[in-house]
Amino acid sequence: MSPMWRDGNRFTLLPEAARFLPAMLEAIEGARHYVLIELYLMESGELADRLSRVLIDACARGVKVYLLLDGFGAMGLSREDRTRLLEGGVALRFFNPLGLHSLARNLSRDHRKIVVVDGQVAFTGGFGAVDEFLEAWYEIAVRVEGPAVTDWEALFRRLWRSKLTRRARQSPNQALVPRRAPADFADGALGRVMPARGYRYQAIRHSLHERVGSAETRLWLCTPYFVPTFALRRRLARAARRGVDVRLLLPGQKHDHPGVRYAGQRFYQALLKSGVRIFEFNPTFIHAKFVLADEWVSIGSCNFDHWNLHYNLEANQEIESPAMACEVQALFERNFAESSEVDAARWAARPWHQRVKEWLYGLLDAVVTRLK
Numbered sequence: 001m002s003p004m005w006r007d008g009n010r011f012t013l014l015p016e017a018a019r020f021l022p023a024m025l026e027a028i029e030g031a032r033h034y035v036l037i038e039l040y041l042m043e044s045g046e047l048a049d050r051l052s053r054v055l056i057d058a059c060a061r062g063v064k065v066y067l068l069l070d071g072f073g074a075m076g077l078s079r080e081d082r083t084r085l086l087e088g089g090v091a092l093r094f095f096n097p098l099g100l101h102s103l104a105r106n107l108s109r110d111h112r113k114i115v116v117v118d119g120q121v122a123f124t125g126g127f128g129a130v131d132e133f134l135e136a137w138y139e140i141a142v143r144v145e146g147p148a149v150t151d152w153e154a155l156f157r158r159l160w161r162s163k164l165t166r167r168a169r170q171s172p173n174q175a176l177v178p179r180r181a182p183a184d185f186a187d188g189a190l191g192r193v194m195p196a197r198g199y200r201y202q203a204i205r206h207s208l209h210e211r212v213g214s215a216e217t218r219l220w221l222c223t224p225y226f227v228p229t230f231a232l233r234r235r236l237a238r239a240a241r242r243g244v245d246v247r248l249l250l251p252g253q254k255h256d257h258p259g260v261r262y263a264g265q266r267f268y269q270a271l272l273k274s275g276v277r278i279f280e281f282n283p284t285f286i287h288a289k290f291v292l293a294d295e296w297v298s299i300g301s302c303n304f305d306h307w308n309l310h311y312n313l314e315a316n317q318e319i320e321s322p323a324m325a326c327e328v329q330a331l332f333e334r335n336f337a338e339s340s341e342v343d344a345a346r347w348a349a350r351p352w353h354q355r356v357k358e359w360l361y362g363l364l365d366a367v368v369t370r371l372k
């Protein structure tokens with residue numbers, strides 16, 4: 001399937017767990033036919049427990065539930081929790097469990113975040129079923145209704161049947177039920193589901209590059225792991241130099257992998273010099289991944305870093321809609337207001353120990369991105 005724009009969709013921006021978790025859980029509670037869930041992270045804890053409960057309840061109502069987890073990202077899901085899901089009737093598969101394969105094969109992860117209910121509604125964003133998403137991390141999601149749901153469902157169904165996924169022992173019947181057609185809204189918006197599969201298929205990266213290259217007024221990008229490729233850095237700098245308002249919303253001190261932050265900070269000086277504005281988010285670790293280019297929005301799993309673009313399965317929801325662009329603009333503005341803007345002159349005078357960390361983690365990043 002090549003990504004295509006579909007009209008007639010309704011999109012609802014769901015910033016923060018307090019909005020997207022109830023929306024997702026309620027959608028599952030209202031399921032009548034089937035639920036498809038694909039996640040990178042699922043670890044035993046309160047959130048996994050809440051999710052498991054609604055999935056098992058759905059099975060008890062006769063709803064078919066299919067849960068596809070990444071074989072690495074779900075390593076923290078205990079044997080008891082897996083058994084509970086299986087005994088509750090959930091069909092469970094794992095993508096590419098770690099094994100005696102090549103390093104590249106083990107590094108290839110399913111990083112997508114997809115929830116589909118009855119073919120009518122889908123959710124995507126940067127979420128997972130780990131307790132950090134309850135409060136500690138700032139995250140967003142988008143609810144999708146309309147024809148774009150078909151494409152989210154197609155992504156799930158293809159991977160469910162792929163040889164790279166392995167069924168959990170004692171998993172119940174895994175045959176997927178027939179899909180149901182989504183509604184089409186006369187007043188709906190344009191949306192395109194944009195997938196990526198490692199270095200072999202980089203549609204998300206090409207789409208972003210195109211937008212950065214053609215942006216006329218603004219290009220605002222939020223990512224938790226800012227380790228951009230040379231091509232993206234060059235495009236961001238060129239956009240800023242031609243007068244586009246280019247801003248990056250990145251994590252501040254609160255980070256789950258501070259080394260990744262240092263690796264990305266080695267690019268700050270050149271970007272600031274080109275006129276790119278950089279904001280570091282203060283309240284919590286910002287784990288969300290979303291972009292606004294003029295009136296184009298992209299929300300999903302992709303961090304736009306070397307690693308994601310090189311190894312992972314990713315998927316983003318792209319939206320062309322003035323109304324959604326306004327909402328995302330307001331969201332960015334709220335977050336900029338809670339961030340510290342990096343000052344170019346002060347950054348240029350940063351202490352030597354900061355530079356050493358940037359150099360060291362930069363070196364590590366360079367080595368890791370060359371692994372094949």
Ligand SMILES: O=P(O)(O)OC[C@H](O)CO
Pocket residue numbers: 040041111126128256303
């Ligand atoms: O890979 P992400 O962006 O879903 O984030 C997960 C974190 O890396 C876990 O540490």
